Amino acid sequence: MFGRARGVAPGIHRALGAGLNGAFLRHGSLLDAPDARRIDVRASITDPFGGVKVRRFENRARIDVFVALDLSGSMAFGRAENEDPVADFCAAVAHAALRSQDRFGMIAAGPRPRADLALRATRRAGLPDEIWRKVAQDAGEGRGVAGLLDMLDELPQRRSLVFVVSDFLLPEPDIEELLGRLWRHDVAPIVVRSSAIETRLPRFGLVETRDLETGRRRTVLMRRSLREAWLAHARERRASLDRLFRRHGRPAFDLVDRFDPDAFADHLLSGGV
The missing domain is CATH 3.40.50.410 (von Willebrand factor, type A domain)
Known part of the structure; x- marks a missing residue:
């Protein structure tokens, strides 16, 4: 995803903040995260300041998906x-x-x-x-x-x-x-x-076209120069969309x-x- 999930229900997507599931992030102070279940005894013993350390994990949440x-x-x-x-x-x-x-x-x-x-x-x-x-x-x-x-x-x-x-x-x-x-x-x-727009375009002959949005029909004489112009336009259209x-x-x-x-x-x- 481009951004982190903002949901509160546990899920599989990386979310904002720290949570109780997901990958290990860092150690924190017990005062900041008062959860005795997450105390890391080794990290607490080796802490030069004598603090009690707890494990903090990456937060994971559910999201809504739309089409x-x-x-x-x-x-x-x-x-x-x-x-x-x-x-x-x-x-x-x-x-x-x-x-x-x-x-x-x-x-x-x-x-x-x-x-x-x-x-x-x-x-x-x-x-x-x-x-x-x-x-x-x-x-x-x-x-x-x-x-x-x-x-x-x-x-x-x-x-x-x-x-x-x-x-x-x-x-x-x-x-x-x-x-x-x-x-x-x-x-x-x-x-x-559809690839048919390019692969099924004849090199020469009469081609009947229909605009699927307006219903307008038109007959054109397909020839090499027109075919190449149509294909070039399709390629430029895809490149423009990508940009x-x-x-x-x-x-x-x-x-x-x-x-x-x-x-x-x-x-x-x-x-x-």
Whole structure:
């Protein structure tokens, strides 16, 4: 995580202050931490000032984990009912949160808030399967994420870990606003994209395109120069997003085609969260 947890219930996450569980931190005075169970006899005997020393441990606490899901129309691209990387990811995060004794919650919206997909932080049994079904059945519709920005106010005031799941096909000011309004939380951007945009782009021929957010259709004559321009734009878009996220101290995870648990675990271990 980018910051230490502020919860009070014992858990597995590094938290503020010292506690009774976790890794050994240092010795302290019995006067500062009056707990006779933590007295270290050896350290007390060797203390040159004759003080009684107690062991202090790293504090560990539970946290709330949320998914903030973009359900605008463009998020439907590359997702199938029986093979949905976004649903797989959300269910996996819910499962991991419950395994860690944390609570899981979700907000979801596109141009309008989706109260039917909002979930307060909970540890309810069967939650991962429930999340998978709900997300897989609703790929997204409409234009923009104004509803998601509005729903950010539904997140708790207490610092939480928030996975923002989106293709981030938004104007940069909108992304800046989204990250800015999540300032009190630990934020992990999850960039959803499909490799088909690049790998299945023909070198020559007529290509029919459709804007998933507006429904507008257009036929273009694909040729080498246009294909290279589209691919260059896609690469620059990814590089621009990476710079933006790193400027905010938020390295992103690329969710491409399918959810790879091993790759996601490597991302977390490398400092992605």
